[in-house]
Amino acid sequence: xxxxxxxxxxxxxxxxxxxxxxxxxxxxxxxxxxxxxxxxxxxxxxxxxxxxxxxxxxxxxxxxxxxxxxxxxxxxxxxxxxxxxxxxxxxxxxxxxxxxxxxxxxxxxxxxxxxxxxxxxxxxxxxxxxxxxxxxxxxxxxxxxxxxxxxxxxxxxxxxxxxxxxxxxxxxxxxxxxxxxxxxxxxxxxxxxxxxxxxxxxxxxxxxxxxxxxxxxxxxxxxxxxxxxxxxxxxxxxxxxxxxxxxxxxxxxxxxxxxxxxxxxxxxxxxxxxxxxxxxxxxxxxxxxxxxxxxxxxxxxxxxxxxxxxxxxxxxxxxxxxxxxxxxxxxxxxxxxxxxxxxxxxxxxxxxxxxxxxxxxxxxxxxxxxxxxxxxxxxxxxxxxxxxxxxxxxxxxxxxxxxxxxxxxxxxxxxxxxxxxxxxxxxxxxxxxxx
Numbered sequence: 001x002x003x004x005x006x007x008x009x010x011x012x013x014x015x016x017x018x019x020x021x022x023x024x025x026x027x028x029x030x031x032x033x034x035x036x037x038x039x040x041x042x043x044x045x046x047x048x049x050x051x052x053x054x055x056x057x058x059x060x061x062x063x064x065x066x067x068x069x070x071x072x073x074x075x076x077x078x079x080x081x082x083x084x085x086x087x088x089x090x091x092x093x094x095x096x097x098x099x100x101x102x103x104x105x106x107x108x109x110x111x112x113x114x115x116x117x118x119x120x121x122x123x124x125x126x127x128x129x130x131x132x133x134x135x136x137x138x139x140x141x142x143x144x145x146x147x148x149x150x151x152x153x154x155x156x157x158x159x160x161x162x163x164x165x166x167x168x169x170x171x172x173x174x175x176x177x178x179x180x181x182x183x184x185x186x187x188x189x190x191x192x193x194x195x196x197x198x199x200x201x202x203x204x205x206x207x208x209x210x211x212x213x214x215x216x217x218x219x220x221x222x223x224x225x226x227x228x229x230x231x232x233x234x235x236x237x238x239x240x241x242x243x244x245x246x247x248x249x250x251x252x253x254x255x256x257x258x259x260x261x262x263x264x265x266x267x268x269x270x271x272x273x274x275x276x277x278x279x280x281x282x283x284x285x286x287x288x289x290x291x292x293x294x295x296x297x298x299x300x301x302x303x304x305x306x307x308x309x310x311x312x313x314x315x316x317x318x319x320x321x322x323x324x325x326x327x328x329x330x331x332x333x334x335x336x337x338x339x340x341x342x343x344x345x346x347x348x349x350x351x352x353x354x355x356x357x358x359x360x361x362x363x364x365x366x367x368x369x370x371x372x373x374x375x376x377x378x379x380x381x382x383x384x385x386x387x388x389x390x391x392x393x394x395x396x397x398x399x400x401x402x403x404x405x406x407x408x409x410x411x412x413x414x415x416x417x418x419x420x421x422x423x424x425x426x427x428x429x430x431x432x433x434x435x
Contacts, residue, residue: 043200044092044093044096044097044198044199044200045198045199045200046089046092046093046196046197046198047196047197047199048195048196048197049190049194049195049196049197051194051195052085052088052194052195052196055081055084055085055195056085058081059078059081059082059085062074062077062078062081063075063078066078084193084195085195085196087192087193088192088193088195088196089196089198091189091191091192091198092189092190092191092196092197092198093198094128095128095129095130095131095133095189095191095198096130096133096187096188096189096198096199096200097125097200098123098124098125099121099122099123099124099130099133099160099187099200100121100122100124101119101120101121101122101135101185101187101202101204102119102120102122102204103117103118103119103120103137103182103185103204103206104117104118104119104120105117105118105182105206105208106208107208107209108208108209108210108211108350108353108354109174109208109209109210109211110210110211110212110213110214111174111175111176111177111210111211111212111213111433111434112173112174112175112213112433112434113173114171114172114173115171115172115173115174115208116169116170116171117137117153117155117169117170117171117172117182118167118168118169119135119137119155119157119167119168119169119170119185120165120166120167121133121135121157121160121165121166121167121168121187122160122164122165123160123161123162123163123164123165124163125162125163126162126163127162128162129159129160129161129162130157130159130160130189131158131159131160131189131191131192132156132157132158132159132189132190132191133156133157133160133187133188133189134154134155134156134157134187134188134189135154135155135156135157135168135185135186135187136152136153136154136185136186136187136188137152137153137154137182137183137184137185137186138152138182138183138184138186139151139152139153139172139180139181139182139183140180140181140183141176141178141179141180141181142178142179142180142181142207143178143179143357143358143360144177144178144358144359144360145178145360153170153172153182154170155168155169155170156168173434174210175433175434175435176210177210177211177212177213177307177310177356177357178210178357178358179207179208179209179210179357179358180207180208180209180210181205181206181207181208182205182206182207182208183205184201184202184203184204184205185201185202185204186199186200186201186202187199187200187202188200209353209354209357210357211314211353211354211356211357212307212310212311212314212353212356212357213311213431213433213434214311214314214315214318215311215312215315215429215430215431215432216315216429216430216431217315217316217319217428217429218427218428218429218430220427220428221427221428221429224416224428225285225320225385249262249265249273249274249275249276250273250274250276251271251272251273251274252271252272252273252274253274256274260274260275261273261274261275262274262275283324283326283327284326284327284328284329284377284380284381285320285326285327285328285329285381285383285385286328286329286331286374286377286378286381286383286384286385287313287316287328287329287330287331287384287385287386287387288331288333288367288370288371288374288384288385288386288387289309289310289313289330289331289332289333289334289387289388290333290365290367290386290387290388290389290390290393291306291309291310291332291333291334291359291360291361291362291365291389292361292362292363292365292388292389292390293306293361293362293363293389294363295363298361301421302389302421305389305420305421306361306389307433308420308425308429308431309387309388309389309420309425310356310359311429311431311433312387312420312425312429312431313330313332313352313356313387314352314353314356315429315431316328317330317343317349317352317353318349318353321343321344321345321346321348321349322346322349325344326344327342327343327344327377328343328344329341329342329343329374329376329377329378330343330352330374331370331371331373331374332355332356332359332370333362333365333366333367333369333370334359334360334361334362334365335359335360335361335362336360336362337365337366337369337370337373338355338359339370339373339374340352340355341373341374341376341377342377361389367393367397368397368400371384371397378413382412382413382414383413383414383416384413384414384415384416385416385418386415386416386417386418387418387420387425388417388418388419388420389419389420389421390419390421391419391422392417392419393417394415394417
């Protein structure tokens with residue numbers, strides 16, 4: 001016995017059918033667009049150079065004169081010149097087909113540091129080689145401010161034999177922090193006589209993170225941080241072969257590593273004895289970056305203050321975490337709020353430097369949200385170091401925090417406010433950015 005579907009069911013089936021059909025059309029269009037893009041990138045384009053246009057003008061002059069005057073020798077000369085143009089075109093188009101380009105570069109670099117980028121060109125053809133292949137990389141700055149740079153990365157590969165690989169390199173030096181995009185590689189050649197230029201675009205874009213330029217913490221900064229972290233470091237015994245120093249022996253316990261066994265003492269006592277180490281408890285520091293910048297067009301001094309603040313945070317993390325093994329809670333208040341509540345390893349320092357590379361200042365930094373998100377760190381040590389580009393705003397901040405749930409906690413918060421714009425950071429931090 002068959003039943004007739006209801007109106008609602010029929011409408012649902014019709015809508016599902018239309019959605020599936022539209023989705024199929026969308027996927028088909030995307031596949032076709034992808035194929036067209038790949039086909040366009042694989043095409044080798046050709047254009048006459050300035051010398052080629054001069055050569056063509058002379059060719060036309062000779063050919064027209066030969067036809068008017070009926071001079072066979074000039075016609076032969078014009079035919080020879082046409083053959084040279086055809087040879088240039090065939091060489092430019094055929095020698096670039098079948099080439100594969102691979103770029104080697106680091107994922108991260110630093111402002112002012114030389115960055116080596118290697119271009120490897122592989123010839124997949126069996127018989128025909130390639131000569132004088134020029135590889136050009138477009139460079140764009142993506143964050144914090146988009147900027148299309150006029151500079152290009154250029155490397156010249158003199159020869160790529162059939163089924164062989166050859167490489168060339170070039171060096172970049174960035175003067176501003178941020179995330180840069182090393183764009184598509186354009187390979188071109190003018191071989192053999194330079195009358196034309198053939199080129200082909202290879203889509204191999206990759207992003208490169210440029211970290212802020214690090215400075216130097218002055219002795220006054222060490223004293224400042226030592227006063228704020230006083231009493232947080234205590235020596236506690238811990239059996240660890242990787243941290244601390246050896247200070248004694250103890251009996252074997254379940255879970256101890258065999259590498260900790262002290263065999264000489266074990267032989268004397270007749271029972272297993274292991275080395276015991278001590279570890280200094282990591283100190284805790286909370287840092288707030290207030291990256292304030294007015295809405296009006298910022299001056300050079302304003303931009304310099306922002307960059308100095310970011311560089312100080314990067315240097316502080318690199319020295320205290322990587323060398324002294326301290327813990328730092330960072331809150332960055334700019335256009336948006338970035339929080340890293342527990343920076344305690346080299347991996348987390350790299351993550352922080354990536355955030356600092358892309359951070360943008362703002363006209364209304366949300367300090368309340370930034371302080372709230374590092375409240376757990378402030379509970380352990382209620383001392384907050386604020387590095388700002390404006391005058392002390394903590395009175396206004398405290399008034400806003402009184403309306404929150406944790407206003408009692410923030411009442412006992414101790415704040416050290418450093419105004420970078422007025423030069424208060426110069427006594428603690430030395431920074432000489434490259435120019």
